[in-house]
Amino acid sequence: MHCLKMTAVEFINITKKFGSFFANRDISFSVEKNTVHCILGENGAGKTTLMKILFGMYRQDSGSLKISGEDIRFNSPHDAIAKGIGMVHQHFMLIDDFTVMENIILGNEITKGIRIDFDKTAGILNELISTYSLNLDINKKISEISISAQQKTEILKLLFRNSDILIFDEPTAVLSPAETDEFFKIIGKFKSSGKTIIFITHKLNEVRKISDKVSVLRRGMLVYESSNENRNLDLNILSQAIVGETVVKANTEKADIVFPGNDGRNAISLRNIFLKKDNVSRLKGLNLDLYKGEIHGICGVEGNGQNEIIDIITGLETEFEGEFSNPGCSISLVPDDRLKKGMISEFTIGENIILKKKSSNFISERLLDRISTETAEKYDVRVSDIKSNLSSLSGGNQQKVIFARETELESDVMIFSHPTRGVDINATVFIHSKIIEQRNKGKAVLLISSDLDELFALSDKISVIYNGAIAGTFGSEELSNFRNEELIRKSDESTGSPLSDKIGKLMIGIKTE
């Protein structure tokens, strides 16, 4: 049977300028109905701008937009919602003190007389939850539920408003591997129920796994398009299209480091640590050793004790039981949430760096500018004006500044927590090289991440953390075997290796032996 493909969204010569900067330049492509369409590109390539135009948050300077063949001009998100378009933003738009249900119905309340009909609403929501297997308690407050449940709340918001075209802006950036799999299953259900999904992401593996078609944006322009109906997308071509050049692989060459005697290698040691916070056990007999010249990767679903380990090592947390020894090592930290814990976004590069530097009490503008310029050059921070605040930099460039500050201190122990979260490909490569460089300089490195590929690529040793304790540790032999297998295994095979399977299971508390 011949099947005519219907167009859900058509972008026609869309151009959007901010000042003299082209965020989108003459972009034309269409999204077919009932498909998963991935939009790729580095930070600042114009993906989010384009989606905000589609969602009515921005207006294009020229060009037009068609929804199901109909010419459309939106004035606000409200118009877009009315046309069946829904968007899950990268930063959730949720009210922490409201329940899931209240968040969903806000603006579209079902009423009985003057009161909100909570019973009827609950019925409708629970039906949607079971249809799409969302597994969500609508009476819990947002502040009480996990990030992935919050994302489901956002999704349910769209379903409640009968959205047919669903836009997701980097939905998997905040999810663990297990949660990502669950999310993809939900996406599959959307597709089979006839919805159209537009998906912005950085992660190429995901693109091959779930997309029907990809469009790549670079510097505001559409540079590459490909179908992926047979799931055989060439990731090398794709990554080249994204960065516009051959991606330089991170230099993960590890130097052999000789230490005088074994004792000299000891850095940090945690023995049988128990920690309670607000009457909840966060660490339950945790053991961890960090050695100099070694990257110790910690993998696990967030909230299993990773942050508590950091707090103990950095001295923020002192009310624990067990033995913590530090033979006098200095410690540097690149935190997971750079906006909240890593930097002051209204300060310049120089001001952010000098905060932690031992310097004289008087700070001249010349000194600050010099520090900013030197850092930008050495750490490849791309900034148009050296005097601008960090808030005007992209996530990757902000992260490079924090990296510069922490690594320049030459501390004995380096802690990296989710170092490449929300960072584009080129910056990721740069940061990975820097982490290896720290190891080769003989630092003890603790690398906490939920990105398995990152951990496999960099670590000398990987420990899986689950429920406040280490569930298993894999040494250098197992990891190098794994890397060799990876080389033999065809890169387009979707099934994981035995080791990554094992780690994945440990992360959710299943022991295989």
Added chain:
Amino acid sequence: MELISSVISLTFLAQVLRLMTPYYLGASGANFSERGGVINIAIEGFMNLAAFSFVLFSILTGNVTAGFICAVLINLLFSLFFSYFTVKLKINQIVTGVGFNLLIAGLTKFLLVYIFNSSSNTERFEGIPDLEIFKGIPFAGTVLSDYMTIFCFALIFISGFVLFRTKYGLRLRSAGENPYAAESLGVNVRLYKLSGILISGFLSSLAGIWLASNQNSYSDGMIAGRGYIALAAMIIGKWKPVNIFFACLIFSAFEALEITLQISGTDFPTQLIQMLPYLITVLVLVGFIGKTKPPAADGVPY
């Protein structure tokens, strides 16, 4: 002994419930404003303004109903000004509130001298008559003789219902918690903030009217910080209508105690009792209630 027995009596309890009225009206009003994300410390000034204009227009027209209506309307007008500064121009809410309180204090003082030829108080007037239905019934007769006290009891349920069970309440609260999320769902945040401020203007006008009516005159400084105490009660009550009611009872109990002491003629310095509400506020916040959590975007201009 006499003092203790006079405190543990139905008369005293009736007094406490009656004196609760202006506190609860002010606190409920402030709560509507803060639930929408606007800190309204101008409650003190609003009460003052309403008390003065109620007396002024009651005397001028010879009709308390006309005085009542004028006082409410003038307060709504000032609430509109307050919204213009805080919501439209996004000026700091505390600074605006302090400005309004000082302005109104000066304005009433000026008009007091200008119109009534006195720097301290107006002439006496009749005030709002008592409700006669329950007259003669012990306890209930005293408590329910006042329209506004009865309204306060209803207000506990009304504000709880409006805030947590209606579309309006949900949207008002969303404006105070996360206006960006609210706007993304099509909620007109500024309109809801404005409505919260208008409700606070209306309820605080009732509080001012009650005070003037019970004193049968207006005198300079007669609000005596009750607006601020109402704000404290709102905080101690954690922005919840029922809790705020009980917090108001604590404060009105101290006021009743102060009056009882004055009448009994003991040597106990009443100034110390007058101090107690403020001391209690600090102690309660530090010791018993702990950290209270205001609406997330309370005080943040949008």
